[in-house]
Amino acid sequence: MIDPSIRFNPHAARPTSLLALGKSLWHNRQLIAQMIRREVVGRYKGSFMGLTWSFFNPVLMLTVYTFVFSVVFKARWGMGEEESKTQFAVVLFVGLIVHSLFAEVLNRAPGLILSNVNYVKKVVFPLEILPAISMGAALFHSLVSLGVLLIAFVLFNGYLHWTAVFTPLVLLPLIILTLGIAWMLASLGVFLRDVGQTIGIVTTVMLFLAPVFYPVTALPEEIQPWLMANPLTFIIEQARAVLIWGRLPDWIGLSIYTAIATVVAWAGYAWFQKTRKGFADVL
Numbered sequence: 001m002i003d004p005s006i007r008f009n010p011h012a013a014r015p016t017s018l019l020a021l022g023k024s025l026w027h028n029r030q031l032i033a034q035m036i037r038r039e040v041v042g043r044y045k046g047s048f049m050g051l052t053w054s055f056f057n058p059v060l061m062l063t064v065y066t067f068v069f070s071v072v073f074k075a076r077w078g079m080g081e082e083e084s085k086t087q088f089a090v091v092l093f094v095g096l097i098v099h100s101l102f103a104e105v106l107n108r109a110p111g112l113i114l115s116n117v118n119y120v121k122k123v124v125f126p127l128e129i130l131p132a133i134s135m136g137a138a139l140f141h142s143l144v145s146l147g148v149l150l151i152a153f154v155l156f157n158g159y160l161h162w163t164a165v166f167t168p169l170v171l172l173p174l175i176i177l178t179l180g181i182a183w184m185l186a187s188l189g190v191f192l193r194d195v196g197q198t199i200g201i202v203t204t205v206m207l208f209l210a211p212v213f214y215p216v217t218a219l220p221e222e223i224q225p226w227l228m229a230n231p232l233t234f235i236i237e238q239a240r241a242v243l244i245w246g247r248l249p250d251w252i253g254l255s256i257y258t259a260i261a262t263v264v265a266w267a268g269y270a271w272f273q274k275t276r277k278g279f280a281d282v283l
Contacts, residue, residue: 014277016270018262021128028129035129036136043137058145061096062152065089077215086156090149091244095212095236097145101171102178102232103203104138105131109182110189110196113279120279127276128269131182135175142171149243161246170242170249173258174235180265183272190279211236 014020025032044053066089069075075088112130119125146167154160188195210232216224227233234257241247 014273016273018266018269020273021266021269024126024128025132028126031126032129032132032136035133036140039133039137040140054141054144055148058148062089062093062148065092066152086152087244090153090156091240092213093145093149093152094240094243095210097142097149098171098174098236098239099203099207099210099212099232100145101138101142102174103207104141105135105178105182106185106203107200108134109185110199112182112186113190114193127279128183128272131179131186134182135179139175153243161243163242163246163248166242166249167239170235170238170254173254173261174231176258176265177231177261180261180268183265183268187272187275190282191275206230206232 040054041051044051066086069088069092070086077088077091109131112134113120113127116127116130119127119130150160150164185195185199209227210230211227212232216227216233216237219227234253238249238254242249
């Protein structure tokens with residue numbers, strides 16, 4: 001539990017350790033779940049189809065991708081003669097799911113505090129859970145899209161690789177990394193309003209500098225290491241390995257990625273906690 005003198009003093013120093021982060025998320029887990037539910041439902045509030053849109057949107061997009069890339073462009077991923085006409089669209093969709101999870105959270109992060117000023121000034125509220133709430137809502141939509149992908153894969157191929165069970169473990173390091181960056185951006189967005197405009201450009205550039213629309217092998221060997229520097233590249237490749245190719249994940253690579261992501265998450269959380277005492281003055 002946080003000292004009441006800290007909770008009621010917006011200018012007090014906040015704990016910045018990973019243990020404090022874990023305690024905060026666990027202590028506020030019910031509040032996080034409630035606000036995630038409210039955010040997901042609120043996105044479709046007033047629409048005729050309601051939450052059905054969360055399923056219909058990825059179905060529509062996958063249908064469009066399948067038609068455009070397999071019928072119009074006759075695109076192939078370079079897997080040989082056994083590659084089906086719809087394989088490119090499914091492979092592409094995996095990359096888009098990973099990128100959308102990353103981009104949705106980061107694009108919203110700079111405005112999280114700005115859009116919840118009442119939590120800063122009037123209510124004793126654990127501001128550090130706001131990025132976690134944003135991540136929870138993004139995860140909901142990513143899981144729906146993943147479900148659509150798995151259904152489509154079964155319909156197109158007649159089977160599903162058992163290695164798909166490792167998908168949560170593949171996505172976990174990206175979730176940790178994204179949260180760390182989101183805490184940092186949420187803080188910077190309060191003091192530097194241009195961050196909100198810049199991050200959208202950055203995430204768009206990262207979409208095209210990751211192997212979403214093309215395989216890594218399509219690039220010259222001297223450029224491939226630069227592509228691997230994109231934090232999305234490894235996760236996209238591993239997601240395709242377990243979902244599309246039926247291969248086991250690169251456990252060593254995932255372990256290293258998780259360790260780095262944990263350091264980034266701690267640094268982002270520590271930065272957020274150290275700078276939050278200035279939120280009320282700026283807002």
